[in-house]
Amino acid sequence: MLKIDRLELGPVQTNCYIVSGEDQHCIIFDPGEEAGKIQAVIKRKQLKPLAILLTHAHFDHIGAVDELRELYKIPVYLHHKERDFLGTPKLNGSAKYAAVPDYRVAPADRLITDEQTLVIGPITMDIFHTPGHSPGSVSFYFPEDRFAIVGDTLFSGSIGRTDLAEGSESVLLQSISSSLLTLPGETFLFPGHGPETTPKQESQYNPFLRP
Template structure:
């Protein structure tokens, strides 16, 4: 599996293009906006976009989903169903944060812990990691030791929990019980900012270092 990070929206959210090297089938994770930039990356890499994957339904991660799905006929998989209220509130979110107007959508498939998603010959494991939002999921590709963690964990920080139905203790539990056990060597793409590894964050992240061994 190959990947390309495409920063989008004024929030510089890490939208990620993933593709299968053998078939050139691709998926886009968290197309929050700037669809021309995303489509340009697809063309530059010479891949065929098949589906949209969502970690959660905040505007900077999901704002471009409806338009991209409608334009290219893409299926939408994710997030977890507990984020449905965030999807329904996308128009309000767009107004609140000064984003272009967006449409509400219905995912073709809600995701939960233990599910898998696939494109081409690539299969990603789905891990439910609530706390930032209740339906937040992450995508893990074991063969390349790569995880896409949305807004659960960042280099040197963790996701906010002051939004509706966010919960700090739940977020810390998700990091401790769902992310870190995947292994210190795992590279992760966060929703914002630079990549890191779980091991580096276990040792240096002030929100979790020293708490989990």
């Protein structure tokens, strides 16, 4: 059974997830800021990082990428439609805010091009392309453990914003409907901000998804 650690990091409290499996191997999802806090959890639990996976490349999800990649010598995975976002402040959203420095991160090491089953060490997951919040947003689904990491596609009681580069509300709603709400109702959905939820809960109570 996989284990999940959640850290709320950076100025907008972005959720970073550390998913660990057999032999303490782990994957880091969306290390948005505060690399030291991520390192502390990894050290305390004696974990062995294998990769960094990004649900998308907005600035609040990528701030600690380069530091962790260099420290652990691990690859970074990102959807190919956002290959230019990491190094471009206008695309990753950091240029939009005067109080936020321009974020420029080195290119991803591995580009996701298709929906697929991805195996990294002992950890297996399905990748769903869930655009709308951004063009290359993806969700990572772990069917055996009944959870998914969904980035800023869907939140508890809300949905992702669509006013940043290449966002689309109609595309976002279609992604949620076809990829997330079709999962088993009690699947835990871990979003980029805020608490976890389930497809059943969002289908019934999310005001953005009700007819």
